[in-house]
Amino acid sequence: MTTPTEQPAQPKPYNLRNPLPLSAAQESEVKQIYYKRVRTLCAPEIKAFAECATNRTVTATWVCREQRLLMNSCMVARAQPEEEDRAREEWFATHAERRRAKEEELAKVERRREEVIRMMRADEERRRNEGK
Structure with a gap:
């Protein structure tokens, strides 16, 4: 119940750029994409600094300042x-x-696991038959 001095809470508008709240791991993936994009945009500057700093240690601080x-x-x-x-x-x-790629990878792992179990059972059966 609202008092006369309080304003009723307005519903938040739906954010089309971020339709779902993301988990910490998902936010981390977004940050990785973000940093990769920024590094791609600044690739010439990064390359110039890296070339200057190659084979330098402490001196790179002032030699490659620009x-x-x-x-x-x-x-x-x-x-x-x-x-x-x-x-x-x-x-x-x-x-x-x-x-989809993750689900395919999990299905592939499951098929391999079933194959290994089948091979182990066949090996056990073969050993039992040899022992008789």
């Missing part, structure tokens, strides 16, 4: 909420495909 700053500024510029939304959309778009 490349590092370019790489970091690219990553910060590209790592926006819009990019995370795109990663989330990609996750939902490929969700059914990943589920």
Whole structure:
């Protein structure tokens, strides 16, 4: 019951970009897609920094400063909420495909397990017959 000073709770609008609440593992998968997309967008800057830092240890900090700053500024510029939304959309778009692949893999494992059990039973039967 609401008091005169309280406003009744408004229902939350349905979020089309995130139609389901995701588990922590699913959110982790979305983050992996997100980071991969950002790294892909900044690939030239990352490559330039990596080439500069090759065969350097501590000196890479100041020798490759310009490349590092370019790489970091690219990553910060590209790592926006819009990019995370795109990663989330990609996750939902490929969700059914990943589920189907996982089910196929589980079915394959189950078929192999049944085959191994059948082979073990045949081997046991053969050993019993040899012992008689």
